[in-house]
Amino acid sequence: MSELGRPLPQEFYARPADRLAPALLGTVLAVHSEQGTAMGRIVETEAYVGEEDLACHAAKGLTQRTTVLYGPAGTAYLYLIYGMYDLFNVVAAPEGVPHAVLIRAVELLQGPLNGARGDGPGRLTRALGIDRSLNGTSLLGPRLTIHPGRAPATITVTPRVGVAYAGAWADAKLRFLDADSRAVSRPSPRSIGRPG
C-alpha cells in the first residue's frame, strides 16, 4: 500500500490553468469508493484557459454544461465526449474564471482497472472507475483527492490534441507531458523513441 501525503489544498488549484497543468504532473489522483482506492500518477495534462480560448468549453460562455468551470478551483469537471468517453478535468483559477486542466494520461498505481489502461483521457477514467456522475465533486475529498508525488525530471510542451478547429488557439503550447513516462497518450515530438 503506497503512502499518500495530505491532499493538495484548495490554494494549489487557484491559479491559471496554464500554470496548474505542469504543476499537476507527477501528482497522484486517488478515487475512493466502497471497492477501495484506485490511484494513478498524472503524466500528461492540457490547459484550457477561459472564454477567450476557442478550444475551451467556456468559449460558449456560462451554460448548464460549463457551470462547474465557473465555480471554485479544486473541483472535478467531467463530461461525455463522442458519446462514449468520460473525460476528467480539474477546475482551476479563481471562482468566476472558467479555466480547467484536462488529465490525459496516468501511470496506473492501483486499480479497479476495468481492463482499461491509463494512457489516454478516455481510458484513464475507465481504469480509475470514474464517470460524469462525479461532475462537480470536490478534489479535497472524500470521494476524489489529488496528492503530492514524484515530479517529472523533464517536461515536454506541445500543442493540444484534437482542437484543430480552434483557430489560433489550436497551436498554443498548452499540453504538458512527463518526458520520461511511457504512459502518455500518444508519441510526443521530443520524448518519442527509445535510446539504443
Next chain:
DNA sequence: TTATCGATGGTA
C-alpha cells in the same frame, strides 16, 4: 423539434 459536432479510441 431537429441538425451538427466533438478535449477519443478501436479497428482496417
Next chain:
DNA sequence: ACCATCGATAAA
C-alpha cells in the same frame, strides 16, 4: 483512414 455513439448547443 473510417466510424461508433450521444449530450450540448444552436438554429428553426
